[in-house]
Amino acid sequence: MNKLLTIALGVCLTCVLASSAMASNDIVTASDHETVLEIAKGFGSADLSVTGKGTPVLKGRMEGTKYAVWFSGCSEGNSCSALQFLGVWKIKNFSQEKINTWNTQKMYSKAYIDKDGDLILEMDVFMRYGMTKKNLEEVFDLWQTSLKHFSRQLSQGTQPN
Structure with missing residues (x-):
């Protein structure tokens, strides 16, 4: 009986180690x-x-909206x-009140007006210790949703709320 228990525990330990190695x-x-690309x-x-300073940057388009991902x-x-x-949208005279409303209602993305007066939508993701590929796909899906909602409100002539 002890041999059987020892073998069963050995098999379980092997499975646990193998699954963590695969993960x-x-x-x-x-x-x-x-992989991010x-x-x-x-x-x-x-x-x-790559920028002139050697920083990687990804430039893309989702459903017609341009975006960038800075490493x-x-x-x-x-x-x-990270x-x-x-x-980035070249929209002038955008209401700070509407931006504040967006920022209080949205959990992951934030909007602001930069020093050049451009409207910015930003989402930062800390990844020093990594995440699963599936989680990063979810991050991109969340970004796509944020871009879509923000862009739709801008194209309809309404400001984010």
Whole structure:
């Protein structure tokens, strides 16, 4: 009986170790530029480039709306710790009250007017220790939803509320 119990525990331990090893292969970090690009392409067009300072940036389009994803907290373009999703609209005289309303009603994205007077929609995602590929797909889905709602309100001539 003890031998059977020992074998059963050994098999269980092997299964646990094997499943955690498989799960770790599914972890994506902000340094996995190509994997992030692959996920982005599942939501529309996307290209990966590098700034003059060596910072990776993904530029894409979801349902007709342009956006960018900056890889931030990087050391020489690698070891990145976060992703910053950005949408930019050249809209002047946008109501700060409407932006504040958007920010109080939305949990993940925030809107603001930058120093050039452009309307910005931003979503920051901390990824130093990574997340599963499925979770990152959910992040892109959330970004797509935010872009769609924000863009729809702008195109209808109404301000976000």
